[in-house]
Amino acid sequence: MNKKLLAGVLLVLVIVGGLWAMRTTSGEEWQQARAEITAVERMDDGTYAYSLTYTPVWPDGRTAEPISQHAFGAAKAPVLGQQIEMRYLAQEPVIYEILGEMKWEAQ
Secondary structure: OHHHHHHHHHHHHHHHHHHHHHOOOOOEEEEEEEEEEEEEEOOOOOOEEEEEEEEEEEOOOOEEOEEEEEEEEEOEEEOOOOOOEEEEOOOOOOOEOOOOOOOOOOO
């Protein structure tokens, strides 16, 4: 196989792999919910870690156990106890997006 053909095949594989990695979940069903900032902690490096907790509802209407997601490296501390609009994938509720704006503590 000549080098130009091999390079072309590799380029196509890289492009296809990149497109596959960036695929969206447009066919998935999203559920909206309200999440709460349930914990905030200042880390040794001066950044903040916080927990965002929400309770998913399964597509059949059953309430799931609450899920806490943890974020690290925030430059400011979020306001503890605030409610935030968010959404999660109905079939994979650990996959979520924050829809509302978070409030941050004044520094």
